[in-house]
Amino acid sequence: MAWGVNVPFIPLTLSFCETGLHLWAGVQSFGHPDTLDRDTFLVSIGPMTEITSKQLHEQTAAMLDRAKGGQRMKVIRNGQSAAWLIPANEEIDPAWDEIMAEVRKARAKGAPTRPNPILAERKKRHYAARVR
């Protein structure tokens, strides 16, 4: 059984499944839905279900149908998370090295460095406080 609750700005779904209540945040960022500027995006929250490896083995076709229908499932084996079964049209999170690749490439060029702006701002504030 699954039912949904809509909250302003955050599409939220609570799902009851075989193993109880789950609230799954697609990017593990329930606390920071982004609605701030044009570069930001809304975090979507969808249903997550836990299934056992035995269920996957015995009901493979049904589980694949559920995944095709948009459901993400965590496969539990021997009581521990073993794998994810996710819809094929969903993006898989990029690896950290992939996220940082462009930054590392730029760093490797050895461009002239510039002062850290956070420290610069703090120094300015200290100076202003002393002047007063």
Next chain:
Amino acid sequence: MPLVYADTSALFAYLHPDDEFSGVVDAAMQKDPPDFVYWPFLRYELRHNLRLARTNSHGEAAWRALRAAEKTAARLRWQGELTTDKMVDSADELSAEKARDFDCGSSDYLHVSAARRLNLLSGLDEFWTCDVAQAKLARSVGLKTRLFELKM
């Protein structure tokens, strides 16, 4: 994987390739990759400074890396317990206790009080900063602190 509170100076340096501390922070990150604490004030301060730095291709690369990291939450661990209202109160208490002894700004007290709270609640492996004064404050509340310094 260790959990580190990297203040904005350290996270900015890690993400922006042109920052003066970029090399040393990246080296620490490569050696023992941690997860980073992430909460509303840190997010705001980091985003604000990266937005200001979007003046060239390297600034854009830093911004894109942050947005991708936020989207996946691969390393930025959102801390629901660290809410701004609680942390402002906590920073005020820390300031009342330490302001006469440590020449730090108001945001420094916010970072250190947030790290201290998290350390008490669930444990924190290290506090990272590029700010000498903030490092002293962090050590004074018992946080294992790593100060990044420029190689001369």
